[in-house]
Amino acid sequence: MRWSRAFIPTLRDDPADAESANHRLLVRGGFVRRLMAGSWSLLPLGKRVATKVERIIREEMDRIGGQEMLLPVVHPADPWKKTGRWDDVEGIVVKFQDRKESDMLLAITHEEIFTLIATELSSYRQLPQLWYHLQTKFRDEPRPRGGLLRVREFTMKDSYSFDVDPSGLDAQFEAHREAYSRIFERLGVEAIPVHASSGTMGGKESVEFMVESEAGEDDIVVCPNCGYAANTERATSGAPPVEDEPWEGEPEEFDTPGIRTIAALADAFDFASPERQIKTLAYVVGGELTLILLPGDHELMEQKLIDGLGTFDIRPAHDDEIVAALGAHPGSLGAVGVRHLRVIADPALRGRFNMVTGANRDDRHLRGVDVERDIAVDQWLGVRLTRLGDPCIECGSPVQVRRSIEVGHIFKLGTKYAEALGATVVDEHGEEREIWMGSYGIGVGRNVAAIVESSHDDKGIVWPVAVAPYEAVVTVVTMEDAATVAAAEGIYRELEEAGIETLIDDRAERPGVKFADAELIGIPYRVTVGPKGLASGEVEITRRRDGFTESVASGQVAEKVVAAIVAERR
RNA sequence: CGGGCUGUGGCGCAGCUUGGUAGCGCGCGUGCUUUGGGAGCACGAGGCCGCCGGUUCGAAUCCGGCCAGCCCGACCA
Numbered sequence: 064m065r066w067s068r069a070f071i072p073t074l075r076d077d078p079a080d081a082e083s084a085n086h087r088l089l090v091r092g093g094f095v096r097r098l099m100a101g102s103w104s105l106l107p108l109g110k111r112v113a114t115k116v117e118r119i120i121r122e123e124m125d126r127i128g129g130q131e132m133l134l135p136v137v138h139p140a141d142p143w144k145k146t147g148r149w150d151d152v153e154g155i156v157v158k159f160q161d162r163k164e165s166d167m168l169l170a171i172t173h174e175e176i177f178t179l180i181a182t183e184l185s186s187y188r189q190l191p192q193l194w195y196h197l198q199t200k201f202r203d204e205p206r207p208r209g210g211l212l213r214v215r216e217f218t219m220k221d222s223y224s225f226d227v228d229p230s231g232l233d234a235q236f237e238a239h240r241e242a243y244s245r246i247f248e249r250l251g252v253e254a255i256p257v258h259a260s261s262g263t264m265g266g267k268e269s270v271e272f273m274v275e276s277e278a279g280e281d282d283i284v285v286c287p288n289c290g291y292a293a294n295t296e297r298a299t300s301g302a303p304p305v306e307d308e309p310w311e312g313e314p315e316e317f318d319t320p321g322i323r324t325i326a327a328l329a330d331a332f333d334f335a336s337p338e339r340q341i342k343t344l345a346y347v348v349g350g351e352l353t354l355i356l357l358p359g360d361h362e363l364m365e366q367k368l369i370d371g372l373g374t375f376d377i378r379p380a381h382d383d384e385i386v387a388a389l390g391a392h393p394g395s396l397g398a399v400g401v402r403h404l405r406v407i408a409d410p411a412l413r414g415r416f417n418m419v420t421g422a423n424r425d426d427r428h429l430r431g432v433d434v435e436r437d438i439a440v441d442q443w444l445g446v447r448l449t450r451l452g453d454p455c456i457e458c459g460s461p462v463q464v465r466r467s468i469e470v471g472h473i474f475k476l477g478t479k480y481a482e483a484l485g486a487t488v489v490d491e492h493g494e495e496r497e498i499w500m501g502s503y504g505i506g507v508g509r510n511v512a513a514i515v516e517s518s519h520d521d522k523g524i525v526w527p528v529a530v531a532p533y534e535a536v537v538t539v540v541t542m543e544d545a546a547t548v549a550a551a552e553g554i555y556r557e558l559e560e561a562g563i564e565t566l567i568d569d570r571a572e573r574p575g576v577k578f579a580d581a582e583l584i585g586i587p588y589r590v591t592v593g594p595k596g597l598a599s600g601e602v603e604i605t606r607r608r609d610g611f612t613e614s615v616a617s618g619q620v621a622e623k624v625v626a627a628i629v630a631e632r633r
Numbered sequence: 634c635g636g637g638c639u640g641u642g643g644c645g646c647a648g649c650u651u652g653g654u655a656g657c658g659c660g661c662g663u664g665c666u667u668u669g670g671g672a673g674c675a676c677g678a679g680g681c682c683g684c685c686g687g688u689u690c691g692a693a694u695c696c697g698g699c700c701a702g703c704c705c706g707a708c709c710a
Contacts, residue, residue: 072643074643074644074645074659074660075644075645075659075660075671076644076645076646076659077644077645078644078645079639079644079645079646079703080639080702080703080704081703082703082704091644097702099701099702100701100702100703205634205707206634206706206707208703208704323710324709324710325709325710342709342710343710344709344710345710355709357709361709362709363709365707365709378708379708379709379710380708381708382710385710392710393709393710394710395710396710421710538669540668540669541668541669542668543668544668572671573667573668573669573670573671573672574668574669574670574671575668575669575670575671575672576670576671576672577670577671578669578670578671579670579671580671591669593668593669594668594669595669596669603669
């Protein structure tokens, strides 16, 4: 490609509204342009990168037996109503009606429709099956952010596995785990698999692939000793040890005028440090007021509550609901003596005594509370957020918490969708059985963003060869010197003929502009052809990754560049 | 959904406090000079000042409403 003919609208300045590296560099390098919040056009360079990411995904899916299809992006409501998700996905899904006033939606994922196709399977002999497509999803995210990291419209590779039994599902799940690891390795991102929450997908087991990055939106818990790794939405840890001081007898009420927070209570009384308080949260779960208890120095991870209770129908209670049920306002709440409400407590409170909690009378608290003696806990459920330094659940070593980008997610779905939509096969005994399903997703644009986040410097993007929009650029130092132009054109032709995707920078620009642009858009290898070097028959090869430069006889340059690139293609 | 910030040529910004000709840098076009790290000079093109309404003789500027974008947070009692 001739740069003079290419549409590569690079910008000299960073766009003002861009914070994260991928946003800043992809816009500045002319890869993408924003249409609206969370909605991006891929320009020629961006499309080339996305296509390469897709090719790698396809190759790895095909390698484990995947068959590519293409399903529609507009779905009728009916199958979504049958699986119960028509209501579950309220808010994130765009719903509308066609001219006949039939309910429809824009696909946020494709479990329902792939399962409908799977109803055509009739015998266990046809299983296993593995189907996938690369298709647009539209999710009306409440807050798109971070350039291509969280968007509303995006291309996703989603695959779906169909098996006659759980062990078949396990095998396909493992195949995906390996395929995904290969994909991320080829993309040049360091993704670690972690235990995760299944969210709206349902199902029991899921693994996320996470790339450590400050731009990420998730925190993962990692144990440096034994390798345990999990999203904080799911991670469990041991209870950090606390030494309670002895207390004889019943809890004792005391005055706490104007005190509404754990911090304020801790400041006012030296026996009420946060770790010795019981934090009492009021939630409405399935329409019923429920108390959630945690050690005062811990935080609730709402997703664990959702997962642990098996319902999305939870929300913090409003003040008036709390007052009506407990007779006190938030800030003076407690569960001692509460029998008419469901009480859920984090296991970190087990065996704790001489604790401080609200008395359910405004401006009054209780001290000397023995959790198991004084509180009627209906359910012990691990709902607290794992913190840096908490003991690892597997080995007890202090865990780390790292900000990360979720680049892939694989789920064991079980038979939920098959049951709802009637996808069954007959087994070898002639009996009808529901199909066991898994679903597996990788967002294309988010992976492009993750690559940029983890591979850039102050000059611009550093693409791995495998996904670079072009593998090499021939920089013509001056277009005014006929010998220079002729030599550059010759090298360009050689590289093209050797199958190297090459740009020739034949613009009437000064060399500094060409160097800066080549670095900004991140081309892995640059061949610089100018009169200075040509005087001794030489040109330069510069590697983007580390700036390493060597002079090479112009007759040998193509061969050297080809060898370097082929070795890095993956 | 709550909070903060921001909307002025393609990009980055000033002007707004104190109402009166819309400005700067980059980029773009033409010409000359220059040519191994974002050149210089000269001339030139390009703006519904986010939108609607109000105040005023007069609004980018003051007032009200709306829309859009970015960042933080996700009710933690």
